Amino acid sequence: MNVLRRDFVVREPLLVVILVLIAVVFSTVTHAYSRAYDRRRNQLGQQWYADGVAELQKDRPDTAVERFRTALLYDPRNWTYRLSLAEALTQAGRTKQAMNYYESLWQVNPKSGIVNLNLARLAARSGEFSETERYYNGAIFGDWAENASDHRREALFELIHFYLQRKDTSNAESQLIILSGNLPEDPALHTRVADLFSQVGDYPRALEQYRRAIQLDPKYFPALFGFGKASFRAGDYRSAEAYLSRAAREDSAGPEVRYLLDVTQAAAALNPFDRSLREADKIQRTLHAFRIASARLEACTKASGNPATLPAALASLQEPWKRWKIDANPSYLSRQPDRIESLFDFSAAVEKHSQSLCGPPTPEDTALLVLANARPSDEK
Numbered sequence: 001m002n003v004l005r006r007d008f009v010v011r012e013p014l015l016v017v018i019l020v021l022i023a024v025v026f027s028t029v030t031h032a033y034s035r036a037y038d039r040r041r042n043q044l045g046q047q048w049y050a051d052g053v054a055e056l057q058k059d060r061p062d063t064a065v066e067r068f069r070t071a072l073l074y075d076p077r078n079w080t081y082r083l084s085l086a087e088a089l090t091q092a093g094r095t096k097q098a099m100n101y102y103e104s105l106w107q108v109n110p111k112s113g114i115v116n117l118n119l120a121r122l123a124a125r126s127g128e129f130s131e132t133e134r135y136y137n138g139a140i141f142g143d144w145a146e147n148a149s150d151h152r153r154e155a156l157f158e159l160i161h162f163y164l165q166r167k168d169t170s171n172a173e174s175q176l177i178i179l180s181g182n183l184p185e186d187p188a189l190h191t192r193v194a195d196l197f198s199q200v201g202d203y204p205r206a207l208e209q210y211r212r213a214i215q216l217d218p219k220y221f222p223a224l225f226g227f228g229k230a231s232f233r234a235g236d237y238r239s240a241e242a243y244l245s246r247a248a249r250e251d252s253a254g255p256e257v258r259y260l261l262d263v264t265q266a267a268a269a270l271n272p273f274d275r276s277l278r279e280a281d282k283i284q285r286t287l288h289a290f291r292i293a294s295a296r297l298e299a300c301t302k303a304s305g306n307p308a309t310l311p312a313a314l315a316s317l318q319e320p321w322k323r324w325k326i327d328a329n330p331s332y333l334s335r336q337p338d339r340i341e342s343l344f345d346f347s348a349a350v351e352k353h354s355q356s357l358c359g360p361p362t363p364e365d366t367a368l369l370v371l372a373n374a375r376p377s378d379e380k
Helices: 002-057 061-074 079-091 095-108 113-125 129-140 148-165 169-180 187-199 203-216 221-233 237-248 255-270 279-304 318-327 330-335 337-353 363-374
Strands: none
Touching: 002 061, 002 079, 061 079, 079 095, 079 113, 095 113, 113 129, 113 148, 129 148, 148 169, 148 187, 169 187, 169 203, 187 203, 187 221, 203 221, 221 237, 221 255, 237 255, 255 279, 255 363, 279 318, 279 330, 279 337, 279 363, 318 337, 330 337, 337 363
């Protein structure tokens, strides 16, 4: 018995050591296998994800959805895979599913700029006004992996366009004022903001932004053309003519620039509402406007082939026109200055009623119509 006890005492530590070594070996093998398995899963996930990206580039979003879903089977918590799946669902028109994925990503990271931006776009598409605003603001003030200031600025541009689509010029203008105060020295960005100020009718701020763009690049065609158009719409025909002339000299100028320049020059020469004009000059401009309208009316009558077939609106102007032909002269208008504006109003009426009936207008026809529309309502 003593011998057996001594043998057991000797062998027991050895057995423990052997068992420990066996456990270590099994643990190492298991760990190595587990790591190899994880690597293989990651590789497969990356391969399926790459396939999904390729399908999106080929404009096959439905196929991309299946690829991204397979990638997520191998790496269910991968943020990039989940985000790409949501984007593919959006492109595939599966809006509700996309919204669910984006909302789950938002729950994980409510400060993600890209997630907020996509949620804003989906909310806008669904007509959810308050949600659209909330998510766009989340994108504007959110976190971006790179180029954060550029992404935030683009999100703000999108919010402004959202307001404009809803005819909400007040909120659009408020956001534009904020945006214009934080622009880098880039003529394209200043011009882009100026175009939007013009769209909401804030011409002073539009001109300020165009002017800044031109200071940065004196030959930047979009800014020159934009400045000319904004000045024209604001009724400053002299400034409009100066900048449109500069724009017309640029290589990128097309026929639209030349036509608007011709209209601007005609408006500057025709405008009878210039307060600096003498009465004799006002009469001459008004008579010139009447001659332009008369030529338009006669062309309409000739084109119809028969005065009886003229549209009712134009036919009703025939008799007043015959009467005005007798009185439309400097002598009569000098004696009856209160009739000057009445004559101009008649000329404008001819142009308004002939817009879509008598063929394309000349620059002078267009200028006369512009002057009539720009006239303050209390002067009409």
